[in-house]
Amino acid sequence: LGTGAPKGGEDVAMFIPLFFVPQGVDYMFGIVGIPVTEIAFAAQELGIRYIGMRNEQAACYAASAIGYLTGRPGVCLVVSGPGLIHALGGMANANMNCWPLLVIGGSSERNQETMGAFQEFPQVEACRLYSKFSARPASVEAIPSVIEKVQYLIAVRSSIYGRPGACYVDIPADFVNLLVNVNSIKYTECCMSPPVSMAETSAVRMAASVIRNAKQPLLIIGKGAAYARAEENIRKLVEQCKLPFLPTPMGKGVVPDNHPNCVGAARSRALQFADVIVLLGARLNWILHFGLPPRYRPDVKFIQVDICAEELGNNVRPAVTLLGDINAVTKQLLEEFDKIPWHYPPESKWWETLREKMKSSKAASQELASKKSLPMNYYTVFYHVQEQLPRDCFIVSEGANTMDIGRTVLQNYLPRHRLDAGTFGTMGVGLGFAIAAAVLAKDRSPGQRVICVEGDSAFGFSGMEVETICRYNLPIILLVVNNNGIYQGFDTDTWKEMVKSQDATIVAPPACLLPNSHYEQVMIAFGGKGYFVQTPEELQKSLTQTLADTTKPSLINIMIEPKATRKAQDFHWLTSSKM
Numbered sequence: 001l002g003t004g005a006p007k008g009g010e011d012v013a014m015f016i017p018l019f020f021v022p023q024g025v026d027y028m029f030g031i032v033g034i035p036v037t038e039i040a041f042a043a044q045e046l047g048i049r050y051i052g053m054r055n056e057q058a059a060c061y062a063a064s065a066i067g068y069l070t071g072r073p074g075v076c077l078v079v080s081g082p083g084l085i086h087a088l089g090g091m092a093n094a095n096m097n098c099w100p101l102l103v104i105g106g107s108s109e110r111n112q113e114t115m116g117a118f119q120e121f122p123q124v125e126a127c128r129l130y131s132k133f134s135a136r137p138a139s140v141e142a143i144p145s146v147i148e149k150v151q152y153l154i155a156v157r158s159s160i161y162g163r164p165g166a167c168y169v170d171i172p173a174d175f176v177n178l179l180v181n182v183n184s185i186k187y188t189e190c191c192m193s194p195p196v197s198m199a200e201t202s203a204v205r206m207a208a209s210v211i212r213n214a215k216q217p218l219l220i221i222g223k224g225a226a227y228a229r230a231e232e233n234i235r236k237l238v239e240q241c242k243l244p245f246l247p248t249p250m251g252k253g254v255v256p257d258n259h260p261n262c263v264g265a266a267r268s269r270a271l272q273f274a275d276v277i278v279l280l281g282a283r284l285n286w287i288l289h290f291g292l293p294p295r296y297r298p299d300v301k302f303i304q305v306d307i308c309a310e311e312l313g314n315n316v317r318p319a320v321t322l323l324g325d326i327n328a329v330t331k332q333l334l335e336e337f338d339k340i341p342w343h344y345p346p347e348s349k350w351w352e353t354l355r356e357k358m359k360s361s362k363a364a365s366q367e368l369a370s371k372k373s374l375p376m377n378y379y380t381v382f383y384h385v386q387e388q389l390p391r392d393c394f395i396v397s398e399g400a401n402t403m404d405i406g407r408t409v410l411q412n413y414l415p416r417h418r419l420d421a422g423t424f425g426t427m428g429v430g431l432g433f434a435i436a437a438a439v440l441a442k443d444r445s446p447g448q449r450v451i452c453v454e455g456d457s458a459f460g461f462s463g464m465e466v467e468t469i470c471r472y473n474l475p476i477i478l479l480v481v482n483n484n485g486i487y488q489g490f491d492t493d494t495w496k497e498m499v500k501s502q503d504a505t506i507v508a509p510p511a512c513l514l515p516n517s518h519y520e521q522v523m524i525a526f527g528g529k530g531y532f533v534q535t536p537e538e539l540q541k542s543l544t545q546t547l548a549d550t551t552k553p554s555l556i557n558i559m560i561e562p563k564a565t566r567k568a569q570d571f572h573w574l575t576s577s578k579m
């Protein structure tokens with residue numbers, strides 16, 4: 001391969017595992033080791049961007065983010081047994097999020113199977129629960145017939161057709177260095193883009209009529225709409241019909257958060273009293289409180305738009321189901337509203353209710369943000385961050401309060417620019433996601449930054465990926481919002497008092513982490529810039545400096561009040577009962 005590559009007719013190794021190359025797969029994240037090392041080298045020589053990570057789990061999160069952001073799967077390359085098992089977290093997360101992903105795992109030699117081979121594990125079976133397709137190319141006798149290529153083709157196609165998801169292809173060790181004749185290799189052509197399906201015309205007409213008759217309508221924009229690249233048509237629908245809309249966490253930015261029709265700041269109110277809700281690529285799972293009372297009216301009419309037929313009717317009986325691609329279906333709806341023009345009256349009582357709630361909710365956050373007491377609270381931190389955030393940045397976020405409060409304050413102006421714990425509520429995704437977004441930013445829009453807002457606990461899951469960030473000099477600014485714990489922690493004095501007379505292994509509460517940890521030193525250790533900040537002034541200054549300096553990644557460790565929490569909510573988080 002590469003410059004010394006044999007020309008036609010010669011025997012060459014390593015072609016077999018690389019059949020995905022012509023499938024529009026540009027990025028590979030992984031960790032090398034037996035038996036996949038050669039695959040990584042070969043991929044890099046073939047022009048695939050290979051990013052070596054520190055744990056397969058983070059590598060898999062990164063590869064899955066590429067799938068969501070680009071619509072073509074990223075590859076996660078892992079070694080056999082434990083390597084593959086580490087990646088299962090990423091596969092599960094991708095599959096739950098409906099994101100395309102291709103995991104390629106080396107496995108032990110076939111003639112040692114069941115003998116206790118090195119890292120032997122039933123990998124194809126193991127991946128089945130976490131993927132929509134899991135297979136090993138057929139026997140060595142068939143090489144290099146079409147079969148192997150077909151496995152890759154199916155995997156890539158399957159990951160992006162229908163509801164997107166994770167796919168696994170298993171490469172036994174004895175395949176990797178197999179010599180094959182160059183002339184006998186026929187590369188499969190790149191699989192076609194997913195076919196676009198439209199909803200039934202009668203259903204579209206009915207949906208338009210239900211929307212027209214709504215007294216208190218609401219559009220919910222989910223990450224399915226972001227993935228579908230439906231931003232232009234959805235924005236038209238919002239503006240032409242003058243409808244209020246609510247983005248889900250990763251639906252943020254499909255229509256900008258600062259759009260006058262965005263009712264994000266009145267979320268609970270909007271859900272609770274809407275009489276017609278159009279779901280654009282969002283499932284009625286825990287994130288949307290299952291679509292059930294008391295969070296919704298018992299008589300609310302749902303219009304569900306989804307590419308996955310099995311999703312339609314989950315948890316509620318929808319008034320109308322529109323099976324199809326969100327972008328195409330939104331266009332169909334727009335055509336209905338072109339035929340018989342209509343818009344929702346902007347001076348309605350409903351708008352008044354929503355606007356009032358947004359105003360009071362923003363005022364309450366602002367009041368908390370303006371508190372001068374130290375250590376800072378979440379709102380103070382996020383208001384200062386929001387002030388300086390570049391409009392085109394990716395926002396990656398995870399943590400409990402860090403993610404939930406951050407989401408309400410930090411604004412997204414562009415689609416597919418927010419990545420977080422997602423449908424599966426996965427902690428530990430942040431650094432992998434940030435790395436993927438930063439690699440894309442570096443390749444496609446130089447100068448663009450990735451702001452990764454992590455709780456201190458969340459940061460710990462993949463903290464060593466800071467080395468990866470520094471090795472590739474990625475344009476990432478890590479903010480660790482540090483409350484010394486999971487949910488809540490202790491201040492240094494309380495902690496010292498607690499452990500003074502007894503062994504910490506006995507008294508340390510399960511939720512607490514070592515107080516006053518200097519996470520910024522991790523970044524400094526690898527040559528990046530680190531800041532330890534305790535006041536709003538220090539925070540502002542470090543943000544200004546780090547945003548101005550594009551030469552290095554940085555980490556700002558932001559100390560906050562260990563007992564800081566959210567402002568009063570109408571509903572308890574994750575429960576349906578009223579507070």
Ligand code: ADP
Pocket residue numbers: 096097098163164221222223224225227228248249250251280281282283284285287305306307308311324325326327422423
């Ligand atoms: P959120 O977390 O934002 O609520 P979900 O992940 O729950 O979003 O829902 C996304 C939905 O979008 C899934 O049900 C998925 O099937 C659907 N989806 C993904 N791509 C498309 C598409 N191109 N057209 C229509 N629906 C899509």
Ligand code: MG
Pocket residue numbers: 455456457481482483484485486487488
């Ligand atoms: Mg914490």
